[in-house]
Amino acid sequence: MCDISELDSSELGTKEYWDKQYETEIENFRQHGDMGDIWFGEDAVDRIVRWITKNKDIKVDSGIVDIGCGNGYILLNLAQRNFTKLLGIDYSESAVLLAKEIAKKENVPNVKYEVCNVLEDVTKLVNQFDVVHDKGTYDAISLNPENPKDCREKYIKNIWSILKLNGLLIITSCNWTQEELLEQFKEYFKLYEVIPTPQFKFGNKVGNVVTSIVMQNCNL
Ligand SMILES: C[S@@+](CC[C@H](N)C(=O)[O-])C[C@H]1O[C@@H](n2cnc3c(N)ncnc32)[C@H](O)[C@@H]1O
Known part of the structure; x- marks a missing residue:
């Protein structure tokens, strides 16, 4: 067991911050073709995509949603x-607009994008997906200045509900350790696999720069 203390809030926990960020990124993309930030870098994306493609439970026609x-x-x-x-x-309209423009330019028509706040009504997504992917979003939600604990709990329930039975949540975080994530999600999810990430050593302690784990939803 580990105690969960909430993180210090930050503007990264607000929609205003992300709207402004993606408005700038749209301008950059239109003017210079720059896609904008890749959170935790391309290596993180490579690790996750490699893990997904090698996993025998995930097929090319599995439903995958990126939160x-x-x-x-x-x-x-x-x-x-x-x-x-x-x-x-x-939840940022500008993010969705940017993603659609990039997909069009890259000629990748078979990805859908929708504006949706995962903390609000997710009825139409319920029980639809084999895999949920999240890189940095639970982190952002945990920084909400209003009520981070409520937001985190709502997130966990909603993610559980949009997954099919035995569905997988692949989550990458720079704010929470593996132990903290498992503790926070334990009512609804169990550990499926840890995706190894680079480690650092400080004194005699070893830590990870980012945590990437896969959890499976429990049959409640
Ligand atoms: C750190 S960024 C990560 C973006 C992307 N996943 C990546 O890895 O590059 C966090 C993202 O979460 C989105 N976000 C934050 N809270 C959200 C919510 N409640 N519902 C949907 N999206 C949210 C933000 O707009 C932003 O795009």
Whole structure:
């Protein structure tokens, strides 16, 4: 067991911040073709895409949703590896616009994008997906200045509900350790696999720069 203390809030936990960020990124993309930030770098994307493509429980026609998809970079990677049922959702209209423009320019028509706040009504997504992917979105939600604990709990329930039975949540975080994530999600999810990430050593302690784990939803 480990105690969960909430993170210090930050503007990264607000929609205003992301709207502004993606408005700038759209301008950059239109003017220079720059896709914008890839959170935790291309290596993180490569590790996750490699893990997905090698996993025997995930097929090319498995339903995969990317929560807080931003520019949609990971979905483009999956589409280029022949995955066919791909959806990206983000609560920022500008993120969705950017992701659609990039997909069009890259000529990747088989990814869908929708504006959706994962903390609000997700009725139409319920029980639809074999895999949920999240890179940095639970982190952002955990930084909410209003009520981070409520937001985190709502997130966990909603993610559980949109997954099919035995569905997988692949989550990458720079704010929470593996132990903290498992503790927070334990009512609804159990550990399926850890995706190894680079480690650092400080004194005699070893840590990870980012945590990438896969959890499976429990039959409640
Ligand atoms: C750190 S960025 C990560 C973007 C993308 N996943 C990546 O790895 O490049 C967090 C993303 O989560 C989105 N987001 C934050 N809270 C959200 C919510 N409640 N519902 C949907 N998207 C949200 C933000 O708009 C932003 O695109």
